[in-house]
Amino acid sequence: MSKDLRINEEIRVREVRLVGTEGEQLGILNIRDALRIAQESNLDLVEVAPTARPPVCRIMDYGKYKFEQSKREREARKKQKIVSIKEVKLRPNIEDHDFDTKARNAIRFLEDGDKVKVTIMFRGREITHPELGRQLCVRLAEVCRPYSNVERDAKVEGRNMIMILAPKAETQREPRAEKPRDAKRAEKAEAPTTGKAE
Numbered sequence: 001m002s003k004d005l006r007i008n009e010e011i012r013v014r015e016v017r018l019v020g021t022e023g024e025q026l027g028i029l030n031i032r033d034a035l036r037i038a039q040e041s042n043l044d045l046v047e048v049a050p051t052a053r054p055p056v057c058r059i060m061d062y063g064k065y066k067f068e069q070s071k072r073e074r075e076a077r078k079k080q081k082i083v084s085i086k087e088v089k090l091r092p093n094i095e096d097h098d099f100d101t102k103a104r105n106a107i108r109f110l111e112d113g114d115k116v117k118v119t120i121m122f123r124g125r126e127i128t129h130p131e132l133g134r135q136l137c138v139r140l141a142e143v144c145r146p147y148s149n150v151e152r153d154a155k156v157e158g159r160n161m162i163m164i165l166a167p168k169a170e171t172q173r174e175p176r177a178e179k180p181r182d183a184k185r186a187e188k189a190e191a192p193t194t195g196k197a198e
Contacts, residue, residue, distance in 0.1 A: 006047040007062050008035060016057040019048070028054060085164075087117045090140070092132040099136075103143045110147040110167040120154075120161040133161035141165065 006012075011031060018026040018034050021043065029037075038045040038059045046065070049056035086109040088102050106116045118140055120133035137154035144165055152164040 005062075006050065007044050008038070011045065011047050011055070011057065013055055015054050016045075016047070017052065017054050019056060019058040021059050085115045085117050087119055088140075089119045089121055090136055091121055091123070092126050092129065092136060094136070099139075103140055106140065106144055106165065107147050110144060110165065113167055115151065115167065116144070116148070116165040118154075118163040118165065122159050122161070127156075127159055130156055130161060137161065137163045 013031060015028055015030050016034050018029050018037070020026050021041070026037070034057055035045050041059060043059050044062040045057050046060055046062055047055050048058045086106075088106045088109075090099070090102055094102070106118070109116050118137060120136055122130075122133065126132070133156075134154050141148075141150050141163065146168075148165040148167055150163065151166040152162070154161050154163040
């Protein structure tokens with residue numbers, strides 16, 4: 001149904017095809033008769049298909065319909081996940097411990113439903129050995145395999161090599177509630193310290 005529906009006296013046609021509250025067809029009626037039937041039911045006459053010949057009108061509680069529609073739209077907006085891209089930067093000669101930390105970060109981002117842009121940064125003559133960067137990308141993709149798919153294979157762009165990992169839907173968790181934790185921290189900071197009265 002269109003958002004800008006005409007209701008009751010706004011409907012300026014001679015006759016309409018009338019649909020009852022339960023979806024039953026009431027036939028083609030004069031607009032005055034259709035309005036009277038709606039008013040007798042303490043409901044509205046709503047034009048649901050203005051381009052039909054004759055236009056189709058339905059008897060309904062328009063206020064309730066608008067409320068439920070806006071509620072559905074709010075729910076749909078709530079369910080929409082805005083996917084952001086988080087970046088994990090590595091160097092070709094990264095130590096194992098640092099690699100593990102970067103991999104944990106990537107997994108955390110993927111679990112939160114974000115894509116991960118893996119950037120291998122080459123410095124100086126390291127760019128002459130892109131295979132080292134590619135091996136690193138393959139290694140990280142392997143570690144993240146339970147949580148992600150490779151959306152874009154590793155490619156050299158300038159002095160960097162870039163690969164993009166996309167999260168698997170089944171491994172995503174509910175977004176972490178970070179705000180309440182921050183709020184608690186703020187409350188602690190604001191709480192007066194109990195000192196001895198002088």
